[in-house]
Amino acid sequence: MTRIFFVSFFLLLSTLNLHAEEGMWIPLLLEQKNQTDMQTMGLKLTAADIYSVNQSSLKDAIVLFGGGCTGEVVSDQGLILTNHHCGFGQIQARSTIEHDYLTDGFWAMNQSEELPNPGLTVSFLVSMSDVTSEVLQGVTPQMSMNERYKKIRSNTSVIKRKATEGNHYEAQIRPFYYGNEYYLMIYEIFTDIRLVGAPPSNIGKFGGDTDNWIWPRHTGDFSIFRIYAGTDNKPAPYSKDNIPFKPRRHLSISLKGIQPGDFTFVYGFPGRTEEYLPAQGVDLAVNIVNPIRIALREIRLGIINSYSEKNDTIRLRYAAKHAGIANGWKKWIGESRGIKRIKGVEIKKEFETRFANWTGVDEV
Incomplete structure (x- = not known):
């Protein structure tokens, strides 16, 4: 499933009473719609620190892992942290009866032991923009659904072609709010992604289906991969000559943890919401x-x-x-x-x- 890029915020606010505010918001519109409220709640970043095209921002450390998961870049050598269940298919694909990485786990002791994963991609959001007027240009209320669909498809093809002329990026246009708005997302997509480490399933999938979708969780739900790039630091097919990708931004992991009432938000690719379903x-x-x-x-x-x-x-x-x-x-x-x-x-x-x-x- 192709995932639509959102910022998903779960805000934990502290005063005398703990209050939670939930929602999914578009990173492009944070400054316009959310920044003031978020800073009042305790956010110490600006909207530009979270999403910016002109400077390094948080979006440059958050990736779309595969076709439907979120990952975080946690080193200047392209190391990615994601969920165990997100890497489950790759761990399975590399497992055999003799080397059952699903059961026993896997840890590369050096970069030469990291395992390639054909077909796996990691995508960075480069930019996004509102292209509603361009997509709906020439669309009229008198059109049948089939006519409307054909016109929108034609318009989106033109927009995507122009957006990727002369560069190595890929473009996607997705409808938001049931087709009332359309956004263009530009991605840089890497294809040389290697497995670095994963815990045994009795840790990474602790509790199995019984604990799944149940909170609080007690699962070591993580796996580690690394992005490789060509010598120019751009996406390249798998090659032994590729080198670890150097990201514009990576996250540092705090060992302090959080305290009750700390402002917290999650930035990622949660897919879609059916909040507006009648x-x-x-x-x-x-x-x-x-x-x-x-x-x-x-x-x-x-x-x-x-x-x-x-x-x-x-x-x-x-x-x-x-x-x-x-x-x-x-x-x-x-x-x-x-x-x-x-x-x-x-x-x-x-x-x-x-x-x-x-x-x-x-x-x-």
């Missing part, structure tokens, strides 16, 4: 779609388990697929239970009624 959509998800998803995945997990328990080769071959299926299975179970517990559909309906009354429209 009550009917939530009801459909909880009572129709999720039960089908869960039932199908229970069947698939049962089949994989029945064979994996008898054969280590099959266990290794299907480990990542099993983990991915189980992740969705557990998520949808918890999602449905949580929405039912708080009466989420009823809350949505009540909000929509109030919104309709406010707008003077009979239905929303």
Whole structure:
């Protein structure tokens, strides 16, 4: 799944009472929409310290790992920290019966022992911009959905081509807020990514599916990779002659930890939000779609388990697929239970009624 770039903030504020504020915000708009409130809450950075095109900023130390995970650059030699479950597929791919890195873990003692991972990418956001007017140029209310789609696709192709002329970057345009806004993201994408270390699964996946999506967690959920580049520090295909990438910015790891009430935010690639799904959509998800998803995945997990328990080769071959299926299975179970517990559909309906009354429209 292609991930949309957001800044995801979980703000922990301290006064006499601990207060949490949650949301997903676009890094490009932080100065305009969020900086003042965040600094009032305790942030000591400016919006430009977090996202900037003209100077090194926090965005230059945060990467899209693979197709759907977040990673952090933690050294000036291209070292990346990400989750164990994010590196799970690569750890599995390098595992054999003789060298079962999933079970036993893996640690490269020097750079020559680091393991390449064909097909794995790490992407840096170079810049993003609002291209709504360009994407929707020539689109009219009278168009059919098919005509609208074709016009938008044509416009986005032109925009992306112009954005990448004469450089080595890649461009993506993604709809936000159900197509009401469109943003252009420019990425620098590296393809020589090597496994440096990962704990055994009894640490990296401690608690298994039982603990997944449950908090507090007690899992050593991390793995370590390194970005390699050509001698010009630009993306290059795998080669023994490549050298560790030198990032514009890397994070230092604090050993002090945090104290209750410290301002905290998470900067990454969380994908998407369904916060604006209407009550009917939530009801459909909880009572129709999720039960089908869960039932199908229970069947698939049962089949994989029945064979994996008898054969280590099959266990290794299907480990990542099993983990991915189980992740969705557990998520949808918890999602449905949580929405039912708080009466989420009823809350949505009540909000929509109030919104309709406010707008003077009979239905929303």
